[in-house]
Amino acid sequence: MTGPVTARHRPPGDEKKIVALCGGVGGAKLALGLDRISASGAATIVVNVGDDFEHLGLRICPDIDTVLYTLGNLGDQARGWGRAGESWNFIENVKLLGGDDWFLLGVAPRSCSVSGPTSCRPPMRSSRP
Numbered sequence: 001m002t003g004p005v006t007a008r009h010r011p012p013g014d015e016k017k018i019v020a021l022c023g024g025v026g027g028a029k030l031a032l033g034l035d036r037i038s039a040s041g042a043a044t045i046v047v048n049v050g051d052d053f054e055h056l057g058l059r060i061c062p063d064i065d066t067v068l069y070t071l072g073n074l075g076d077q078a079r080g081w082g083r084a085g086e087s088w089n090f091i092e093n094v095k096l097l098g099g100d101d102w103f104l105l106g107v108a109p110r111s112c113s114v115s116g117p118t119s120c121r122p123p124m125r126s127s128r129p
Contacts, residue, residue: 015039023048023063025080026072035071045071056100 018038022030022045034043048063062081069075069083076082095101 002005015042018043019046020044021046021048021069023051026068028067028075031067032070056094 008010015038018034020027020030020034020043022028029046031043031045031047034045045067047067051063052059052061062082066075066081074083076084076086091101
């Protein structure tokens with residue numbers, strides 16, 4: 001067989017479970033690749049939380065954000081991190097008020113912090129091609 005390996009090329013019942021440890025942009029790309037080549041539910045992605053921190057009273061999880069945006073097809077392709085189309089209005093307003101603006105925070109990631117982790121999961125596919 002030539003060409004890329006995908007879940008479609010595997011005989012039924014031959015799918016293996018996959019666990020990947022990842023973080024950051026490279027880990028998000030790994031997670032996306034594994035998602036594309038594995039059967040639905042076969043891949044488990046464990047994301048780095050060692051870089052998580054609190055900023056302006058919010059829990060910031062940069063690696064989890066990057067992986068979720070990448071898997072949900074919401075990531076900023078040009079920058080490699082963050083959400084596509086992010087306005088950065090949140091941090092600009094913090095800066096205008098004299099607040100700490102060393103870490104770029106957009107509106108979308110903060111809505112995840114306020115809404116809770118289950119509201120920010122990427123959309124689940126009901127079927128695979």
